[in-house]
Amino acid sequence: MTASAPLLDPTWTALLYLAAAVCFILALKGLSSPKHARRGNLVGALGAAIALVTVFLSSRLANIPWILAAIAVGAAIAAPVARRVKMTQMPQLVALFNGVGGGAAALVALLELPHAGAPEDGWVRLAIVFTLLVGAVSFAGSAVTFAKLQELMTTRPVTFLGLPVLMGAVLLAALAAAGAVVATGSVPLAVVLLALGLLAGVLLVLPVGGADVPIVISLLNAFTGLAVAASGLVLGNVLLVVAGTLVGASGTILTRLMAAAMGRSVVHIMFGAFRGGSTAG
Amino acid sequence: MGGVEVLTILVFAVFVGFEVVSKVSSILHTPLMSGANAIHGIILVGAITVAGQAEDGWVLALALLAVVLATANLVGGFVVTDRMLEMFRGRRPAPGAKEDAR
Numbered sequence A: 001m002t003a004s005a006p007l008l009d010p011t012w013t014a015l016l017y018l019a020a021a022v023c024f025i026l027a028l029k030g031l032s033s034p035k036h037a038r039r040g041n042l043v044g045a046l047g048a049a050i051a052l053v054t055v056f057l058s059s060r061l062a063n064i065p066w067i068l069a070a071i072a073v074g075a076a077i078a079a080p081v082a083r084r085v086k087m088t089q090m091p092q093l094v095a096l097f098n099g100v101g102g103g104a105a106a107l108v109a110l111l112e113l114p115h116a117g118a119p120e121d122g123w124v125r126l127a128i129v130f131t132l133l134v135g136a137v138s139f140a141g142s143a144v145t146f147a148k149l150q151e152l153m154t155t156r157p158v159t160f161l162g163l164p165v166l167m168g169a170v171l172l173a174a175l176a177a178a179g180a181v182v183a184t185g186s187v188p189l190a191v192v193l194l195a196l197g198l199l200a201g202v203l204l205v206l207p208v209g210g211a212d213v214p215i216v217i218s219l220l221n222a223f224t225g226l227a228v229a230a231s232g233l234v235l236g237n238v239l240l241v242v243a244g245t246l247v248g249a250s251g252t253i254l255t256r257l258m259a260a261a262m263g264r265s266v267v268h269i270m271f272g273a274f275r276g277g278s279t280a281g
Numbered sequence B: 001m002g003g004v005e006v007l008t009i010l011v012f013a014v015f016v017g018f019e020v021v022s023k024v025s026s027i028l029h030t031p032l033m034s035g036a037n038a039i040h041g042i043i044l045v046g047a048i049t050v051a052g053q054a055e056d057g058w059v060l061a062l063a064l065l066a067v068v069l070a071t072a073n074l075v076g077g078f079v080v081t082d083r084m085l086e087m088f089r090g091r092r093p094a095p096g097a098k099e100d101a102r
Helices: A010-031 A037-058 A064-084 A087-115 A119-149 A163-184 A187-205 A210-235 A238-261 A266-271 B003-021 B026-053 B057-090
Strands: none
Touching: A010 A037, A010 A238, A010 B003, A010 B026, A037 B026, A037 B057, A064 A087, A064 B026, A064 B057, A087 A119, A087 A187, A087 A210, A087 B026, A087 B057, A119 A163, A119 A187, A119 A210, A163 A187, A210 A238, A210 A266, A210 B003, A210 B026, A238 A266, A238 B003, A238 B026, B026 B057
């Protein structure tokens, strides 16, 4: 292990994370006004840059060359795609980026589970199962919204007899698995929970019609935010808690605003098809 | 940091999150969603932390996968939001000029 001593003490680390959190708040504020929207986005990117420099300088990290290579790969894939995408295809790209973020949060939680060993770490395990489940729902749900918007599958609501029963069964099984993971800390059970979360994500989005998909992306975006906040609790990282909670809260409000602008209700969009009523497609 | 302190911060962040977007105009709904999407890409910090503590091969491999995914979320999110806003601003002086994007 070639981990070097951290350059930043905990106080400086906390202050830099605070600066990054302030950047994120200013970014959301800027993005809410037509005049400052573009600058707001840049301020958000600045906050992310501050946070990244801080994590490298503040913790004893091993495997740094591998990590830098992985960052280079992720950026090399995402940046050109984001730059070249057609305007009409932007919503599905946002869905895709949202999904991979949820997937990353779920992986982080899964890998932290073996470290949350002591019985008094019960609340850490609770945050882990929350991240696993919500991250997996967001990943799989976003994949289905991507497929719908990209017209890889029908954009009409997909329902079948017994869908509500199946959904209920999957959620009950997920709750049981979550309880078992909190009680035992078992990694195989966490993988089962992850799989159930993926299935729940697919079942949640299948009945949503094409016209309502952007609202669902916004909802899943809020979900990923909450998963990131919970992963911040797991890792003891306040910046992740703040940034994730900001996105979770603002995303929830935004989802309601978007639905209201289209004259629809979120509950109706998510569960309308379950009740037999059609959603707009 | 203690659980109650973190909970306090979390509750404050909920209120700030509600407040900052409550007056957004409907034309900015999609860019705002996309910008918020980029912000949760900061899970990259968590993925880096886990990868930096990984000791066996498969943990490192999964952690590095998380780093790749989180980077795609973060970098792609900010770039695509900037593209949206660029188009959105460019359309104003010359209405219809860029409408043939489809």
